[in-house]
Amino acid sequence: MLTVLKMIEPAFRRRLAITAAALAAYCLGTNIPLPGIDPAALAQVANQDPETITHLSVFAIGIMPLLNAMILFEAAKLLLPAIRRWEAATPRNVYRMWYALVGLSLLLAVLQAGGLATALEDIGGLVIEPGHAFRTTAIATLVAGSIVTISLMIVIDTAGTGFGLWWLFLANGLIQLPRTSAVLAVATSSGEYxxxxxxxxxxxxxxxxxxxxxxxxxxxxxxxxxxxxxxxxxxxxxxxxxxxxxxxxxxxxxxxxxxxxxxxxxxxxxxxxxxxxxxxxxxxxxxxxxxxxxxxxxxxxxxxxxxxxxxxxxxxxxxxxxxxxxxxxxxxxxxxxxxxxxxxxxxxxxxxxxxxxxx
Structure with a gap:
């Protein structure tokens, strides 16, 4: 492993390190529970489905608002090629498109956070004090988590290896990959798979x-x-x-x-x-x-x-x-x-x- 790292050019090693640090920060955020959730009820839900902790963390909506906004923008550029031609015309247009994309993603983040907060209140015993205060805190926290996730993506794109959106998209799957592989190996050896x-x-x-x-x-x-x-x-x-x-x-x-x-x-x-x-x-x-x-x-x-x-x-x-x-x-x-x-x-x-x- 050390031999392989020595073969990599120092600047590229730095970019790999920055990418790894950003992903580590993202993984840390996925393990911070959303405020206002009863830890005992959350633990019970997590025992039934270990991945639920990710969905109830401060990064619960994470990169999804930006991804959904980008899907809409991509569809628009596919159906109306003039939009891509306009975007590619000048760097200023690229920045304008990016600002519009971020604005739409923040709007979607507020809507998704509101929907998730309401859904959590409907789960009996999960929210300690349901009501306006919880919804406001949850929405603010989830939107802030989405902003932090977008910021991590920008860090990977500008100072890391690039593909920040896709690294974060893959993060949960890559985190679970060793565990899933181990479970499959055990199930195969025991004859269950x-x-x-x-x-x-x-x-x-x-x-x-x-x-x-x-x-x-x-x-x-x-x-x-x-x-x-x-x-x-x-x-x-x-x-x-x-x-x-x-x-x-x-x-x-x-x-x-x-x-x-x-x-x-x-x-x-x-x-x-x-x-x-x-x-x-x-x-x-x-x-x-x-x-x-x-x-x-x-x-x-x-x-x-x-x-x-x-x-x-x-x-x-x-x-x-x-x-x-x-x-x-x-x-x-x-x-x-x-x-x-x-x-x-x-x-x-x-x-x-x-x-x-x-x-």
Missing amino acids: AAGSLLLALAFTALAIAAVVNLVLAARAAPATVHATLWTPIIALTAITPAMFTLGLFATWSLDRATDIALPGSVPWYVALAVVVALVVWLYRRSYAAAGIGFPIPSAPIIASLAAIVIGGALLEQYFAVVQPLGGTQLIIAAVVGASMLIEWRKSAQPEEQAQQSA
Whole structure:
């Protein structure tokens, strides 16, 4: 491990350290309970579901308001390419877009915090003193936690390795990864979990990571390709349910049947998801073309890889009871971030290698 660290250029090591420190601060915040919650009731809930502590922490809404705002902005730029062209025209427009994004995310944070505070009051015995004082304190705390999370993202983007949003998006899954892996290993050794299912999970994970890393390396981490690869599965999964519900409603004129059609798990749903993935990639290509930015690789391998990973992971879970430590979307994001960092590390190491050769 020390040998590997010595191979990394000092400036890049600093950026890794800053990223690790920001993530450690985020992990610390996820373990600070929300004020006004009864510790005994919280412990009882946490015993039933250990991950509940994260949802009841000061970072309970965390990066989600910003992520939701960015999904809306991404959808707008896909449907109206002129917005991306305007944004790419000058650095000032980029800042304007960022300020609008932060403003919308803060508004969403207030709305989400209010909804969560109200929901917590509905859980009997969880809130010590329900009422206006608790809701005000909870909303202020949750919004402040969201602001701190956004600040940590900015620190990672400006002084760390970049991809601050995605590091925080992956944080909870990466934290739980050792525990989940250990549980699967114990269950497999005891016979409670089929060894074949474990092998399928490992093989799928390896193939998914290899496919995405190959895309990023082939594109030489071009920002347009990286951006589209990161956002396509999230936008597709966000859009598929309302799209299927709308189609089902027009086809059947029945709310119940339209709801059944919108639920994941059926063959038409998976086919529609593949179509939506292809459509989103095409929209990204069109949007970036309007801004004068091209994709260095064709769309077909991007569509095939993303659709196979998102749909393949869901099919393995549904039909073969395969438990994956990281879901399909998380695998894609982790692979993109890892491959991009590898390319960045190689770029930072090249000047030092050239200096050694010239000496």
